[in-house]
Amino acid sequence: MAVNVMTASDVTKKIFNQESLFILDVRNESEFQDWKIEGQNFEHVNVPYFELLDGVEEILDQIPSDKETLVVCAKEGSSVMVAEMLSEAGLDVSYFKGGMKAWSEHLEPVKVSDLKNGGELYQFVRIGKGCLSYMVISDGEAAIIDPTRMTDVFTQFAKEKGVTIQHVFDTHLHADHISGGTMLAEETGATYWMPPKDATEVTFNYQPLEDGGQVTIGDTAIDIHALYSPGHTIGSTSFIVDEKYLMTGDILFIDSIGRPDLAGKAEDWVADLRESLYSRYKALSEDLVVLPAHFMIMDELNEDGTVGATLGTLFSKNHGLNIEDEAAFRKMVTENLPPQPNSYQQIRETNMGKITPEDEEQREMEIGPNRCAVR
Known part of the structure; x- marks a missing residue:
């Protein structure tokens, strides 16, 4: 029987549609335990390739x-x-095109909503790493928020939509993946924006994201709320798009909150994190739809493949927003942390412009899941 091929886009659609899939992962056990292709109805078995060199009869x-x-x-x-x-043994199977490297880099654009005055909002789901980027489109112009290093996905999508990328934003200095912000700005001539408190060591030019500022894309307003608090960083900044969508970066996720330790400042930044979540966000409309920069588990995906929920829903259901005792909050945020992301110090230095790794090295630096949230 012929061996079929399945792409990252094919698997992503299965996840969105909650279809079943059986996965035989032939990587080493440690790699499999650290990171695998997950779906709500996926089953796995891990048998390292070297155990199958003499044949597949035993499995x-x-x-x-x-x-x-x-x-x-x-x-x-x-x-x-x-x-x-397996095919020669009579089974109908597929292999995964590009392997886990392709899974790490795949971006799936999903429409979030139409905006007022004819605009559109898209979420780019980096399904293998749980990273989320955004494109705001309005009157022939576009803004990109938290782009990944795979900039061709954004430029090609903008071309298909017939729009010009005018602005690029990073909500903070990322530590788990390499930003495409400066590269995208160079490629398109767009203005690159980032929080000045995260930019004290950067080697490139940028426009500062400052509290109360507003950037207009066509007919759509992006209101900047400089919530100086740790998602990963002291500069983490939120945006409100079209008076309806709250871009939270890594401060607030659907099922968790941001970890404050990736610059070694967990104890120093806990109070800022609590103030942003429990005071500044509390003052915003509960009807705002939270659109974070990451998701952690597939259960956070909505039926249409988007990741988002109203602020009111999160205040009622997200455990990280419902810890009344400040000491208990501090304990959870400083002690209940997953392992550090792979190569996070190198990634931060890359995002500052201090080092410029080759493409293959950048891929290796990013391999693995994102670990941006408090557990």
Whole structure:
């Protein structure tokens, strides 16, 4: 039987549609335990490739005949060979094109909503890493918020929409992935904006995001709320788009809150984080739709594939927003932290412009899940 091919876009659509998929992951156990392709109805078995060099007979009883099966490895080659052996044994399987490297880099654009005066808002879901970028479109112009380093996705989408990218924003200095902000601004001639408190060591020019400022994209207003508090950073800044959407960066997620330790300042920044979440956000309209820069688990995806919920819903359901005792909050935020993101110090230095790794090194630096939230 022929070996089929499944792309990152194909798997993403299965996640959005909550379809079932059986995944045979042939990477080493440690890599599998650290990071894998997850979906609400996905099942996994991990058998390292080196255990299958003499054949797949011993695992045939682990592969269901009534479910679609995908073979996954790091870069593609091993999964192709294992899929071919399973196919020769009579199973109908697919291999994953590009492997986990492709999964790390795939961006799926999803329409969030129409805006007033004919504009549109899109969310770019980096499904393998849980990163979220945004494009605001209005009257032939576009703004990009928290772009990843795969800038061609944004420029191509803008071209398809017939719009010109005029502004690029980073809500903060990212520590878990490499920003495409400066590159995108250079490629398009757009203005690049970032929080000045996060830019004290950067080597490039930028426009400062300051409290009370407003940037207009076509007929759409982006109101800047400089909530100087740690998502990762002291400069973390929120935007309100079209008076309806609250871009929270890494301060607030759907199911958690931002971790304050990636610059070694957890104890110093906890009070700022609490003030932003419990006072500054509390003063905003509960009808604002929170659109964060990351998600942690697939359950945070809505039925249409977007990630977002009203601020009122989060104040009622997000545990991180419902800890009345300040000491308990401090304990949770400083002690209940996942491992540091891979290469996060190098990523921060790259995003400051201090170092310029080669493309392949940048890929390796980003491999793995995002770890931006308090557990």
